[in-house]
Amino acid sequence: MDSTNFIMRFLEWLMTFDRKALILAATAIGAGFAMIAGIGPGIGQGYAAGKGAEAVSRNPKSQRETTMVMLLGAAVAETSGILALVVALIMLFGNPLVDMEGTAFVIMASAIGAGLSMIAGIGPGIGQGYAAGKGTEAVGKRPKLQSVIVRTMLVGQAVAQTTGIYALVIALVLLFANPLVRL
Amino acid sequence: MEPITGKALILAASAIGAGLAMIAGIGPGIGQGYAAGKGAEGVGRQPEAQGDIVRTMLLGAAVAETTGIYALVIALILLFANPLVGML
Amino acid sequence: MEPITGKALILAASAIGAGLAMIAGIGPGIGQGYAAGKGAEGVGRQPEAQGDIVRTMLLGAAVAETTGIYALVIALILLFANPLVGML
Amino acid sequence: MEPITGKALILAASAIGAGLAMIAGIGPGIGQGYAAGKGAEGVGRQPEAQGDIVRTMLLGAAVAETTGIYALVIALILLFANPLVGML
Amino acid sequence: MEPITGKALILAASAIGAGLAMIAGIGPGIGQGYAAGKGAEGVGRQPEAQGDIVRTMLLGAAVAETTGIYALVIALILLFANPLVGML
Amino acid sequence: MEPITGKALILAASAIGAGLAMIAGIGPGIGQGYAAGKGAEGVGRQPEAQGDIVRTMLLGAAVAETTGIYALVIALILLFANPLVGML
């Protein structure tokens, strides 16, 4: 079929490929998108590091406490980066899409959609890192209040995680329980 | 390979649309994290006001969550109750 | 290959358009979270002004929500009351 | 069966264009949220100036809304009064 | 069957170009919101200088609006006075 | 039947390129808004220095406008004096 319609021609070109190849190609791009989430923890933990250095300069005696809070807060802020890495590794090494029943075109798009969704992780990464920095600062000023400060920090970080979890759920649905292929 | 139908095109676009919508989650994540930081700072300064501080922080964070929920709802509609395929 | 109709193409693009629109939600999420943090800070410093602080925070947050609502409305129109398919 | 026409392509692109335009809403969302936070902070510090503070905050927020409105108008034109299909 | 013409392709791309241009609105939205917050803070601190503060805030916000207007003008040109189709 | 020519493809890409260029407007919008806020704050604190403050703010804002102007110029060239179609 020699269509003059470039959209049809493009889709016909795509159809000349093996379905597995199409899905795997989309997976490579999806994995790349997912990794962009790493922007978040990078910014957030860097903020916490800066606040840690500042706290140590203001109150060198509190170094042990501030470092602990900085690391604890930063560990929480790592979550979205780890989730993105895990999703990317699943896509690359344990790809559930290649053996999925359904239209190849929909499965391809699902791989890209899952990767795009994970980008949301930028937010919790930055936000939780900010909280880690402020927690570190506060503990540096009033080391005796460490437990109540850390508790508030963790409660706030938990709240800030939710949209990252939503995004993970959407990505996992697209990868493992894709409702679109059954439509 | 099986041909691409109009329905498949819509469903494929819905998968990408759902992924794009979720990017909205960046916002509440940053904003609520800021609130968390300010809450921790405030509790460190005025431990006696902890209840009020945390309550205000959580109220504000709940407000900041809404656009993340809107995005989730749009993504869930695209995935589980797709109205577009019915319009074909 | 059975050709894809114009209607299918528009509906597919609508799914992506709806997803793109929701990205606007980043803004209110960050902004309202900032307000939440400032509100928590303020309540810690002036607990006696809590009512005024929270009321101002919520008023400002309501204003900051509007563009998130606009985006939601555009997405819902694209998904449920798509005017484009009728123009074909 | 009706294949993809030029008109359909324009309408499909309009759906994506409308979605892209709405992303502008990030700006007013962040900016007005900042104003909300500063307003709440100010009211906590100078409760006696609450009227002036809130009025300035709302005036500034109205100015910050304009580009969000521009984007909404462009999206609505693309969806409901599309001038491009008439140019074909 | 009427195929997709070059004119249709240009008009479709113009819809997307108009949407992309509007994204510029993020900038004035954030910037003017910052000015609104600073204005509200200033008015709370120096109510006697309210006139000067608000005037400076609005002057600065007008300057910050320009790139949002440029983007709107480009979008309106693409939609209503498209010079590209005439070049075909 | 007139198919899509190379010229049409270039003009379509020019519409998208013009839209992309305008996104640069985010920068001056944020930056000049920051300057507006700092100007308003300064005028509130040192009303006697208002002339100097506003003059410095406007000078700095003029410098911050340039990349927004560059983008506008590139977009106008793409739309009204497209040099690419002449290279075909």
Added chain:
Amino acid sequence: MEPITGKALILAASAIGAGLAMIAGIGPGIGQGYAAGKGAEGVGRQPEAQGDIVRTMLLGAAVAETTGIYALVIALILLFANPLVGML
């Protein structure tokens, strides 16, 4: 019928590449606006140092302009002295 040639494809991609490059203008816009705000603040506080402050602000802003100029140069090369079509 003149089909789409390789040259046309390169020129179309150059239009999009030029638009993408201009997005760099976000950076100097934000940065120089920050410098403008700090300059205005400084002049308000130390009017006697106005000369030094403005000179430092402009020197720093000139340094911050460079990547915006690089992007403009790349865009102008793509539009007016495209080396890629000669490589075909």
Added chain:
Amino acid sequence: MEPITGKALILAASAIGAGLAMIAGIGPGIGQGYAAGKGAEGVGRQPEAQGDIVRTMLLGAAVAETTGIYALVIALILLFANPLVGML
């Protein structure tokens, strides 16, 4: 004429995926730069605590590097140990 194989399509997409992954590097760059600034500030304030300050800064920066490393690893896997072509 040797047509484009599925393997070639996967390898092409891998090049784009690797490029996308590297964008994550924005984050550690900003965050560690912030830490560098705060470290320099702290050392200026208490030069006698320089060792502790720098050690804390570097420890925090090491933690902030991880997601940049993850992205690099994914890109290197896509380029040098591509598991996708083996799944064909």
Added chain:
Amino acid sequence: MEPITGKALILAASAIGAGLAMIAGIGPGIGQGYAAGKGAEGVGRQPEAQGDIVRTMLLGAAVAETTGIYALVIALILLFANPLVGML
């Protein structure tokens, strides 16, 4: 009729790659603008230390320029010394 060759496709992609690379210029623009603002502030406060402040600002800004230069180099390689077409 000269169709689209592999070489043309690579050169077209190189135009887009060069444009994408230039987006890196956002970073030095923001960062150096921040340094400019801090430099101007510092000079206003300690005019006697102007030499040291400006020298530190410029040294730091030179360091912040590097990734903008890397991007420019990659773009120039893609445009003027494209190694990819030689690999065909």
Added chain:
Amino acid sequence: MEPITGKALILAASAIGAGLAMIAGIGPGIGQGYAAGKGAEGVGRQPEAQGDIVRTMLLGAAVAETTGIYALVIALILLFANPLVGML
């Protein structure tokens, strides 16, 4: 007539992948600029600690450069030692 081969497709995608990778340069640019600003501020306040401040600033900035270097390396591999074409 030489058609588009798989090799050409991979090389074209590599040009785009290299461009995307360079976007990472935004991060070090912003971060190191922040460090430059803080360094300049610190040197103005404690000129006697200039050596320590600048040394800490440069050490921190070196750490912040790494992800920009990673991106440059990936781009150079894609352009000059492309491992993907060898996998065909």
